[in-house]
Amino acid sequence: MAPSHDTHEHEHEHENEKRDLRERARAFFHDNRPADPGFKLPQTFLEVESEEQFLWLKAWQKQVHAAGLIGVEWPKQYGGQGMPPGSQRVVAEEMGRAGVPFLVNRIGLDWAGPTILAVGTEEQKQRYLRNILSCDEVWCQGFSEPGAGSDLASLRTSAVRSGDHYIVHGHKVWTTQAFWADYMILLARTDPAAPKHAGISYFLFPMQSRGVFVRPLVKMTGEGGFNQVIFEDVEIPASCLLASEGDGWRLAVMTLAFERGASEGSATGGALAAGGEVARLVALAKGVCRDGRPASEDPVMRDRIAELAIEEEALLASALRARVPGLVEERPLALPFLGKLVATEFGQRLAALGQEVEGPLAQHAFGAERAADGGHFQRAYMNSFGFTIGGGTSEIQRNLIGEKILGLPKST
Structure with missing residues (x-):
């Protein structure tokens, strides 16, 4: 069946929207390219090591967000603009052409946000998504552990249900931006008796909780950015659980797919994007x-x-x-x-x-x-x-x- 006239008009309208967006993004990044801050900037979000760098990059993301150029494909009710697929890639391309800095809240924008958007409750979407876009809340990722990197399903960090809370105990490593993060997407074992893939759950973990200890790791460049995170019987609300207990492996695979580029709805751009x-x-x-x-x-x-x-x-x-x-x-x-x-x-x-x-x-x-x-x-x-x-x-x-x-x- 041939496409209808309405379909062609709809596609034409979308292309016009993206063309207007490109012109707006190109003008914004041309007119607002940040001046040299006078200190070393990281090449990617993996190397943010100082508060000076972090606050400067956070202010840059807030400026881009205020211009309406972040999360443009996300639904309007969660802080986005509801634009057609491919729109955020237009912005990322213009960021790359302009050679402007990357967006510092990458884990929130590209991994946590799309996962919450896909499976979160309405309350969770309203609670987290707007603050991810505006960089009011920065996210990190708590997947890898000592002895559970490539074999992620062997993770041992535990989350034990206690009334309307979970008690989290364990150790994560290679946790980018953990020192600056407000929240972590956390994988923890909730059923130690289940097969290893089936006993894992996925949490939206508040990093300011009592009993969380972040220890920086220095890379061979001499830069920081990576961390290890220790959880010593940390109490978090049960509402931090995403989807259901035991659903963590499915959600982890979804997040890893987003990490590998399966979603473009919030692409973070930067000098390497184009x-x-x-x-x-x-x-x-x-x-x-x-x-x-x-x-x-x-x-x-x-x-x-x-x-x-x-x-x-x-x-x-x-x-x-x-x-x-x-x-x-x-x-x-x-x-x-x-x-x-x-x-x-x-x-x-x-x-x-x-x-x-x-x-x-x-x-x-x-x-x-x-x-x-x-x-x-x-x-x-x-x-x-x-x-x-x-x-x-x-x-x-x-x-x-x-x-x-x-x-x-x-x-x-």
Whole structure:
């Protein structure tokens, strides 16, 4: 059956909305690009280590929110604008083109918020979603534990029901922004007698509760951002439970799908959202000399940079393809899962090539006086390992794609 006239008009209206949104976003980011704050800014939300950085980035998100450019696809009754799918990606693309900072409440915007929107009660949606968009409440993620990272279902943090409360006891690790967070999406075991996947529940955990201890972890870059969190018999209201007891594994898989890009309704944008790293690499190659001439004139180096430029364009095209229903209907999670795998490994290879372009200058750490481009690619390379590990290592990601999405048999 051919599409109706009304359908065509509806689609045309949506395209006009997105075109107007793009113009508005482009003008806003052009006119409001923040000045250099005078201190080091993190490259991603994983490296927010100081209160100075956090408060500056929080103020930036509030400014973007006040301009009506965050959560534009979320329903109006929860603080969004109810715009058609793909609208937030328009904003993210303009953020990337403008080279403005990322939105600091990424876990709230991209993981916690979409999960609450999908399965939360009306009371939970009204309580949490607006404050996520405005950055009045910042979120972290409490999934991984010592001994339960890739094998997440082996987690041992417990939540025991006691009247109208739960008592939480345990230990989480690699918890990004836990030090600044108001809430955590927490996985805890509520039924120790059930099979390990079946005994887990999902909580919207208030981080200011008594008995919560956050201990920072320093990465090889010397930066913080990661933390471990200790729960010593923490009492939380039973209303913090999301969905039902024992439903935690299903919700965790949903959240991980959002983390890997299955939802674009609140994409956090930033300088990497629309590519641009290859352009930075090209500029570096033009300004750094190797064997007495600019590295950009080395034919081998030019070929390797060109390969990365082609890959960058392919990644952007793949993101566009993911929004065409007819192309993803059979396996809707294939492109998000593949995108996470390919994009993180691409970023790692690009940063490694950046250091190779620099040659001897690559020995200077980021921020050093003689470091090329401020040591951007040294820092990006070391930080890249957090992305090829977080949200499922590349090895685990390949297993998930093969077994769960493509239906391939398990290897023996």
